Amino acid sequence: MLTIHTDSRGLALAVEGEWIAAAGPLEEVAAEHPRARVRTWPGIITAGFVNAHGTELLEEAYHPDPREADVLGTEPLTGDALTALDLDDARWGASARRGVQRMLAHGTVAAACELPLRNRAVRDAVRRTGLRAVGRLGRPDWAPSLDPFVSPLPPMTQSARERGSAARFAVFDVRDEAELAERGAGTCVATVVAGRLVFRRR
Incomplete structure (x- = not known):
């Protein structure tokens, strides 16, 4: 229709x-x-918009389930906090789905990533949601954010x-x-x- x-x-x-x-x-x-x-x-x-930090936000961060908020908080976990979780494919996939939903809630329709996405669970979650993964050269030199406007450059569309x-x-x-x-x-x-x-x- x-x-x-x-x-x-x-x-x-x-x-x-x-x-x-x-x-x-x-x-x-x-x-x-x-x-x-x-x-x-x-x-x-x-x-x-295109989020410049697709790899960092989807493959290098864990987005806690709301039911985990009392223990893990609500913000994406990276670095040592991520390593300590020892995630299996199911949790990686669920995290990626939550991450994509958070991106969509910021007007993001594509994520700039280091292609191909290495984690199969993340790759499947991205494909199913319709978010487009686009290639990029190098890594942005500013902190990852779900908001494309938190950038020293105008956001890509x-x-x-x-x-x-x-x-x-x-x-x-x-x-x-x-x-x-x-x-x-x-x-x-x-x-x-x-x-x-x-x-x-x-």
């Missing part, structure tokens, strides 16, 4: 399958697709928002791009990957 996503500025994207079927003002897109379901979001629709491009975008509850840069990607309210709504803030 074709779905139109629209934001507070009246920008609309009509999504059919994995692709953007139309883009422009809501009135024009809705007139072109009068039977489409319309989802109205607060804030602005943007292209989805994936996919245009125009007819015929891949439906990989995010929505942030801010007035404009300047407020998004100031407040960061924690303002994400929805993320769409391959045409599917994979994250929605309740």
Whole structure:
């Protein structure tokens, strides 16, 4: 079913399958697709982001289960704390799924990684969620963060928002791009990957 996503500025994207079927003002897109379901979001629709630290956040960190929070906390564990856990494939896979969900909750649709991903459980978890793993040269020289805006460089984006491009975008509850840069990607309210709504803030 074709779905139109629209934001507070009246920008609309009509999504059919994995692709953007139309883009422009809501009135024009809705007139072109009068039977489409319309989802109205607060804030602005943007292209989805690329997290520069895919390897560090998915293969070199453990994302605790909420049920482990009293012992392990809620932040990703790395270094000696990670080594002490002695993780099996099942826990690595579960950690990667939680890590991907946390990325999606920050408008991330792709992660820059050292390819190929070495851990099969992580590789399978990434593939199943639809997050795109893209190659990179070298390691970023700033601390890993789930927020693509915590970077000395402007965040990289994936996919245009125009007819015929891949439906990989995010929505942030801010007035404009300047407020998004100031407040960061924690303002994400929805993320769409391959045409599917994979994250929605309740």
